[in-house]
Amino acid sequence: MVHKLHPYVPGEQPRIRGLIKLNTNENPYPPSPKVLEATKAAVDGRLRLYPNPTAQPLREKLAKLHKCAPENIIIGNGSDELLIMAVRAFTEPVATGAPADKCTVQYFTPSYSLYPVLADIHGARANGVPLKADFGLPTVAELKKGKQWRFRAALTFVTTPNAPSGRGYTVAELDALCAAQKGIVVLDEAYVDFAREHAVELVRKYPHVIVSRTFSKAYSLCFQRVGYFIAHPEVVGALDRVRDSYNVNGLGQVAALATLGDLPYYRANFKKIIATRARLTEELTKLGFSVLPSQTNFILAKPPQFPAEEWLGKLRDRKVLVRWFKYPEVRDYLRITIGSDKETDFLLKAVKTILA
């Protein structure tokens, strides 16, 4: 019943001149010059040909990076595509009459708001279980006590570090959760390059654990739509059965490969963004904001004086676009993407005129 579905609402992409865009966690720094060069060089008569169906050269290069085999890697048209593929491959629509756990897509709230949308599209059951009040991960004992969490759910998504709170989780906490879980667990590491720890070792330890990565946020490549899963070859095989034959476009493959050829450029950008995050946190705190510690390229901040929704409008009037979510747990906060130093100065100036 397609008319009953609630579509995912992405952050807006307005075309307003001079607008500082801090609403969709895009990277303020452009792709490496090598990526631009390689992409431009690929725009020729080859556009008439189909791209490599499995993005094999990219799988091979990613396998080297993560010290695994190409059979452990599957590439998607953005990691979003892989997330819906996981729902299709590992859960059953409720209408099939399959047991409840087989039809369950599980996740914590608040986290990436796409997960329940994907469950709905597939006709599966969405089980959103609250994080702790400080957006911490509940322990296995707490989840058992709370009764709502299903340890046999066919598919569980964990955004780590978490969005929209920015909170990071340790490998030890994630390990304990994965150990207790019977179904597939996707650790969605979209922001992990800005965090202290990553959990790829859990893929080696547990055949039911998937790590999801994307070139969008840390690698300045939203436009090209490339993401990937690292998983056990049997899990990759199952996903491959629901994959479109040419799911990753050719220019995206070229750009992602070139990205992996210039990682020092990106690592320098992570450092800059992390330094700007510290400065923005400190400055906003001085101005009366309550800023949660972040391990991502955005912060979640509770503004002073006016409700967060009003701040959204006031900042927009001053040509700064940030994100505000209506959900009860975060409606008092603004989510602000870390921009360049210049954009951050502009934002801080706007905040000061609002408070003046």
Ligand SMILES: *Cc1c(COP(=O)(O)O)cnc(C)c1O
């Ligand atoms: C942005 C984001 C994604 C999707 O990234 P794409 O690779 O651009 O599809 C997935 N998960 C989370 C938590 C994100 O924030």
